[in-house]
Amino acid sequence: MASEIIHTRINVRNLAIGYASKKKITTIAENISFSANKGELIALVGPNGIGKSTLIRTLTGMQKPISGSIKISEVEMSTLDSLSLASQISAVLTEAPASTNVTAYELIALGRQPYTNWLGILSQTDKVAVNKAMSVTETAALQHKKCFELSDGELQRVLIARALAQDTPIIILDEPTSHLDLYHRAYVLKLLKKLTKEAEKTIIFSTHEIGIALNLVDKMIVLQKDSFDYGSPTELAEQGVFKNIFPNNTIDFDADTMQFRVKI
Template sequence: MLRIVKTNSRTHKPLKPISPRSKHISLKINDLSIGYKSKTVCNGINFHLSVGELSAIVGINGIGKSTLLRTLGNFQSKLSGNIQIDGKETNNYDPLELASKISVVLTEPIASKNMTVQELVALGRQPYTNWIGNLSPTDISKINTSLQLLELDDLQNRKCYELSDGQLQRAMIARALAQDTDIILLDEPTTHLDLYHKIQILKLLKSIAHETQKTILFTSHEIEMAIQLCDKILILDGTQNPFDAPCELIKNRAFESLFPSDAVTFDPETGSFRIQK
């Protein structure tokens, strides 16, 4: 268990935004095929993510959104293709080095909900602590800053089982943020949340990406919200898998092929889907 030294989190300064720079590509995917052993779920995936951008992976159920995220996070092996972080193939990173580059929030439940919020967020510092788990002043500062950014200061001593779904989701994101990686991957971060909290989480992620120059990628069924809030979107369709800014995807009619036209149509004027009655 990580040892946490009690401090007043409000005395710590927030993360300083990185000064503007040219769009550096932090994650690059070339001709990627994903799946399980001999079963291919999706192939021909090509896209790149730049620093300071919020991006989403959208598509129908079962197309491979979560499989792609798990593959990018090195939780399962790719079938073929290349995944590069800062120009270096992920296979060439050792596990500890990769953990300092990329953090992942999956949909699996946490190991123990008996932890406090502060203890959960502190787990994000494990790649940097010694085997005893002592937290340095830097570790504590990162933890407290993450608690602040996710507005969890008043909940940090609350047990995780006492939290609402939205509060627990914020705590999980804070843990990933405390890991202080350049890239953050999130699988369905708005699942089970009401409309207000879905918007709150996505706007918060966009703010973090832009202000701290993190590269944030998440999977979602909230396509209309992704269109309004994301800088880039990957439409996983199993064939073309188009990737671009939402306005360009709309211009190229990429969203119109997502669902059967006799059931749902996409309105490019409003960026929304309409049910065919």
């Protein structure tokens, strides 16, 4: 039987991330190497301030790397123009929409910008993509609401719908469950899992919900001070990676149950 073909959508090698100015280069994290394949859900975890958002912005092309290589479907990201990149990667970042006075439908339809004409008029194909995105995210009932009228959970689903309407093979999200209650955190993460399995999206998201992510994701990127780890949750647990994420006098990780526990 022929082996299954692996479709690598993101290939990162020896990446260093941070900020560069004319006078100074500030490196936040380095020696980052991993690949993300078709249909994989990948969580990016690590302590606050370790560089998760910087890595997310670098992977989306919004921030230049200090050094190293990022290939999107075997093409160097640095060689892609903005339109080509927008056809490959859609992003859901922590920033609020520029205008909250637009309707949910209008916000979702913005995902079609890479494909519309200069007037931004939606074709029938665009409308079908928007309607499909609303169906998958269960946001059709919200389409006529202004964004300022939406709850945090509703707005997050609308933003994911916008990324889906963009119809890219890769979706990258920065803290998609922040400010959500437990139900909506689980709902959003299960939705992301569904998109990888049913639509074969490649999804990378940063999160503090390590406990929930452990049960859902295919791979995890673990950023810590002076270290980088990548693999399946089981592989990382066997390597003892999770025991070092939090101070061991406060939180312990049980590799048998794959759970974090507060020490009392």
